[in-house]
Amino acid sequence: LVVNASEASARQIPDTLFGIFFEEINHAGAGGIWAELVSNRGFEAGGPNTPSNIYPWSIIGDESSISVSTDRSSCFDRNKVALRMEVLCDSRDNNVCPTGEVGIYNPGFWGMNIEEGKAYKVTLFVRSLGEIDVSVSLTDSRGLKKLATASIISSDVSNWSKMEVLLTATETNYNSRLQLTTSKKGVIWFDQVSAMPVETYKGHGFRNDLVQMMADLKPRFIRFPGGCFVEGEWLRNAFRWKETIGPWEQRPGHFGDVWMYWTDDGLGYFEFLQLAEDLGAAPVWVFNNGISHQDQVDTSNISPFVQEALDSIEFARGDPNSTWGSVRAAMGHPQPFDLKYVALGNEDCGKKNYRGNYVKIYNALKRAYPDIKIISNCDGSSVKLDHPADYYDFHIYTSANQMFSMAHKFDKTSRTGPKAFVSEYAVTGSDAGTGSLLAAIAEAGFLIGLEKNSDIVEMASYAPLFVNTNDRRWNPDAIVFNSSHLYGTPSYWMQQFFAASSGATLLDTTLDANSSSLIASSIVWKNADDNNYYLRIKIVNFGSNKVNLKISVYNLNGYSIRKSGSSQTVLTSANLMDENSLNNPKKVLPLKASLNTAAENMDVVILSHSITSFELLI
Numbered sequence: 001l002v003v004n005a006s007e008a009s010a011r012q013i014p015d016t017l018f019g020i021f022f023e024e025i026n027h028a029g030a031g032g033i034w035a036e037l038v039s040n041r042g043f044e045a046g047g048p049n050t051p052s053n054i055y056p057w058s059i060i061g062d063e064s065s066i067s068v069s070t071d072r073s074s075c076f077d078r079n080k081v082a083l084r085m086e087v088l089c090d091s092r093d094n095n096v097c098p099t100g101e102v103g104i105y106n107p108g109f110w111g112m113n114i115e116e117g118k119a120y121k122v123t124l125f126v127r128s129l130g131e132i133d134v135s136v137s138l139t140d141s142r143g144l145k146k147l148a149t150a151s152i153i154s155s156d157v158s159n160w161s162k163m164e165v166l167l168t169a170t171e172t173n174y175n176s177r178l179q180l181t182t183s184k185k186g187v188i189w190f191d192q193v194s195a196m197p198v199e200t201y202k203g204h205g206f207r208n209d210l211v212q213m214m215a216d217l218k219p220r221f222i223r224f225p226g227g228c229f230v231e232g233e234w235l236r237n238a239f240r241w242k243e244t245i246g247p248w249e250q251r252p253g254h255f256g257d258v259w260m261y262w263t264d265d266g267l268g269y270f271e272f273l274q275l276a277e278d279l280g281a282a283p284v285w286v287f288n289n290g291i292s293h294q295d296q297v298d299t300s301n302i303s304p305f306v307q308e309a310l311d312s313i314e315f316a317r318g319d320p321n322s323t324w325g326s327v328r329a330a331m332g333h334p335q336p337f338d339l340k341y342v343a344l345g346n347e348d349c350g351k352k353n354y355r356g357n358y359v360k361i362y363n364a365l366k367r368a369y370p371d372i373k374i375i376s377n378c379d380g381s382s383v384k385l386d387h388p389a390d391y392y393d394f395h396i397y398t399s400a401n402q403m404f405s406m407a408h409k410f411d412k413t414s415r416t417g418p419k420a421f422v423s424e425y426a427v428t429g430s431d432a433g434t435g436s437l438l439a440a441i442a443e444a445g446f447l448i449g450l451e452k453n454s455d456i457v458e459m460a461s462y463a464p465l466f467v468n469t470n471d472r473r474w475n476p477d478a479i480v481f482n483s484s485h486l487y488g489t490p491s492y493w494m495q496q497f498f499a500a501s502s503g504a505t506l507l508d509t510t511l512d513a514n515s516s517s518l519i520a521s522s523i524v525w526k527n528a529d530d531n532n533y534y535l536r537i538k539i540v541n542f543g544s545n546k547v548n549l550k551i552s553v554y555n556l557n558g559y560s561i562r563k564s565g566s567s568q569t570v571l572t573s574a575n576l577m578d579e580n581s582l583n584n585p586k587k588v589l590p591l592k593a594s595l596n597t598a599a600e601n602m603d604v605v606i607l608s609h610s611i612t613s614f615e616l617l618i
């Protein structure tokens with residue numbers, strides 16, 4: 001393998017090359033990165049046709065002691081449903097409540113993770129015609145043991161009143177629940193009950209451990225919020241950003257009918273922009289362009305969607321005195337967000353109204369925001385697009401063999417015209433299982449091909465990113481979690497091999513090996529942690545034989561490779577189909593070792609079915 005380090009044959013990789021795609025799928029957001037512990041906090045959840053449903057809230061007590069229903073008496077106009085709880089027993093008279101107290105509980109998203117010593121803020125809205133004495137507690141899964149408790153006592157809540165309590169847990173329990181109980185007769189209405197850990201990622205409401213996994217990939221962009229989630233099975237269930245902003249208690253929430261679950265939309269458009277900023281990643285905002293899986297708006301009626309798109313950009317980056325910029329400012333972010341990329345729809349190119357709707361939105365956006373980069377759903381990798389675009393979206397889900405050979409997909413693509421955004425790629429099907437080594441190796445080969453073609457491929461992201469094990473709608477996914485634990489699949493760790501590539505210098509690398517199972521690339525990059533420059537050579541061996549290679553680096557222009565400080569990292573495992581799991585999260589992990597044989601000329605062994613990175617200090 002020969003690496004020519006001369007500047008003349010080198011090229012800069014786009015700053016944006018590797019990023020992440022976050023979709024609200026598999027409870028990635030609600031019950032995932034959004035740290036809200038209560039599921040269905042406004043009692044509004046339902047199916048596509050049932051607007052109200054208190055699931056997963058349950059009742060503590062029996063028919064003789066408590067009666068629970070919903071009505072439309074909430075003080076919030078956009079989500080009118082409230083829970084009405086009539087307590088029939090009373091600890092002060094003969095009709096003593098059966099369990100001492102009766103009420104309701106919420107198990108969160110398959111159990112709340114409550115940790116000893118940590119604080120949780122519970123906020124709720126309450127109304128009653130009499131006095132109230134309500135216990136707010138975090139308990140074990142059966143309500144037998146209180147981990148933290150506080151009382152809300154008030155003599156006058158005849159108008160809806162907001163209450164807040166801070167609970168500090170005395171014990172850890174991964175499978176906790178939130179209870180609202182009382183032993184006082186009367187009628188109480190509850191609405192918008194929230195429980196949030198006080199400690200969240202950068203204080204912005206995100207679950208620390210999951211977002212840290214995202215941050216560790218050093219993503220240069222984040223595409224959000226979908227995927228099919230943006231489209232909806234039907235337009236009435238699509239993601240419409242205006243319904244997801246403003247005070248959380250006023251958001252209506254919606255049923256995502258593609259992935260079939262309710263979200264309270266605590267993780268809304270604003271929060272996605274905030275997350276992008278917190279990760280130092282460019283936001284890539286995918287919005288609905290009047291097309292869902294089953295229905296679509298005719299181009300002659302598309303103006304409300306055009307306006308919605310324009311308003312979304314004003315919300316993100318408009319002056320704090322503008323109509324929508326002021327809404328953002330009121331949410332605590334007067335500075336504009338750095339929104340430069342928008343995608344019009346998702347996988348809609350073949351749909352009847354796509355081009356018509358697209359062109360109308362494209363023209364309006366470019367007129368108002370000439371610098372905004374617009375991504376089309378139509379694949380321009382083999383044929384020229386018949387409409388204007390800055391990028392075209394390219395999705396690929398396939399077998400391992402096919403993915404590995406796709407390393408050459410863009411070799412023959414025209415070098416002029418819009419750039420490629422490979423916004424969804426993954427090995428799927430039997431080669432992938434729920435996240436195999438085989439899948440990761442094939443994907444690494446594909447990404448090396450993208451690095452080599454990064455003169456025209458400017459952005460790439462794996463899909464999907466997250467899965468909550470309790471609601472697996474798509475296989476495989478890069479990060480697997482439940483309420484308390486998580487792990488990265490081999491495809492997650494594979495991406496870390498590419499985390500330094502965006503913005504790095506790509507060197508001319510020639511592989512003179514008699515094997516079509518090998519692919520390699522080299523970059524020079526500056527590590528901001530130690531301010532040193534490194535030459536990183538990545539070699540993917542998709543084959544079942546180990547390979548002896550001689551590596552030669554020349555044209556170092558006065559620099560030399562230093563033994564001390566150089567290292568080698570390998571991702572492989574005993575079996576090709578090995579996976580990580582909650583029980584064995586570290587089965588397939590990259591292993592890093594120092595490389596004291598580092599030199600301009602080195603003899604190396606590349607293991608079968610492996611990804612190897614030589615990190616050479618120069």
Ligand code: AHR
Nearest residue numbers: 227228229346347463464
């Ligand atoms: O990543 C999962 C789904 O795959 C996305 O929602 C969609 O864009 C694609 O079909």
